[in-house]
Amino acid sequence: MRDWFWERVARCETPAAFVALQGLGLEGANLDHCPRVAAQFRAAGDEAGAQILERVQEDEIGHVAFAAHWFEQFTGAPLEYGRWRASLPTPLTPALMQGRPLALAARARAGMDEDFLAQLAAEPPIDPRRRT
Numbered sequence: 001m002r003d004w005f006w007e008r009v010a011r012c013e014t015p016a017a018f019v020a021l022q023g024l025g026l027e028g029a030n031l032d033h034c035p036r037v038a039a040q041f042r043a044a045g046d047e048a049g050a051q052i053l054e055r056v057q058e059d060e061i062g063h064v065a066f067a068a069h070w071f072e073q074f075t076g077a078p079l080e081y082g083r084w085r086a087s088l089p090t091p092l093t094p095a096l097m098q099g100r101p102l103a104l105a106a107r108a109r110a111g112m113d114e115d116f117l118a119q120l121a122a123e124p125p126i127d128p129r130r131r132t
């Protein structure tokens with residue numbers, strides 16, 4: 001899985017594709033994963049670990065906002081779901097760039113508007129271990 005994934009990252013042929021994948025995609029997904037895993041840590045009695053993940057999510061908001069800014073600069077247009085989706089290196093899709101539940105408030109703070117988030121919600125995640 002790791003090699004398979006990084007081979008695709010290396011295929012980012014433009015700066016817009018890179019920030020679409022790394023910042024808006026992968027770091028955007030971390031916005032969803034951090035609170036879910038923090039809750040699991042907390043439920044297991046690891047309060048310190050939960051707080052670290054919550055801090056990571058807060059840091060990621062800035063990283064995703066940075067990517068949104070540069071995606072807009074590189075594409076010359078406001079962040080829009082279809083443009084972001086089209087910028088991801090094939091065969092990667094938004095299905096791999098999210099967790100559930102979506103961290104809507106964190107994603108909004110990072111610059112994703114309601115329309116973007118509605119379209120992301122309509123394209124649910126898949127199990128990344130499946131390659132078909």
Ligand SMILES: [Fe+2]
Nearest residue numbers: 027059060063
């Ligand atoms: Fe990050």
